[in-house]
Amino acid sequence: MTELxxxxxxxxxxxxxxxxxxxxxxxGAWAGGPSALLVDGVFYLAYRLRRPVGEGRGFANVLARSADGARFETVAVVGKDAFAAESLERPAVVVTPEGRWRMYVSAAIPGTRGWRVDLLEADTPEGLAEATPRTVLPCTELAAPKDPVVVRHGGLWHLWASVHPLDDPLATDRMTTEYATSADGVDWQWRGTALSGRPGLWDARGVRVSCVVEEGGRLLAYYDGRATAGQNWEEQTGLAVGTLPDGTFTAVGDEPALVSPHPPGGLRYVSAVPVAEGWRVYYEGTRPDGAHELRTELVRRLAAAA
Structure with missing residues (x-):
């Protein structure tokens, strides 16, 4: 296993x-795809709920809050019908400098292999449930964006999204992570590929950045990867180191760093929130029965644990 x-x-x-x-x-039944943040001492967690293919797929995105980061109460629920979507995937929740709440929602376009990202915005977290979606990352004939990671840094908004090529309808599970910037978090300009799969390695088929943190002047990321189409939905987690302003990442190690102990080992969509003791980490993992559960862990810094 790769060391962090x-x-x-x-x-x-x-x-x-x-x-x-x-x-x-x-x-095929999942709770996961988390996006977490800490606002005024309160944890907020956005996540996706899903049923198997043919039985609803991703039917809702949920926003919940917690005082301790482990026990949550639901604040808002948005269903796929509000987006005229076949399925929803991982949301990303952020708060603007003005205190506005935003949720970026990945929506599958019915009757196609395409995805787009819509934005909900409200004055309060509860208000997201009634907000009107607007598309901020549209699908094109060649590429379908989804699962954005959104970070504000240096007066700019930065976004990393998994993008699926649509040139081959039998291979739309392939993915790279593409990088974009924005002055307002609404109108985005694509800057280029941030991370790609590596031929012959565990992440050859596709990579999806799930969390970006700044530590010691570097960008650090968790990302999901898989080697084959058969591993779709059971990705494992790798690590990458990056830089700004180009927003690109370099994968670390030749093996995944984090896997579930339950076959086939899916552990994905890691989201890490810095706290006083260290980190509060959330992720989606495969259970013994094949379902996916949303898990958390408090990871203490060595100095804090001593």
Missing amino acids: PEGLPAIDWDAGTVVVEPPEGRP
């Missing part, structure tokens, strides 16, 4: 706890 670069928290499955159970206990 200094500055990224390690994850120990056995030390974690379940935050949200999947809708059912069977393959």
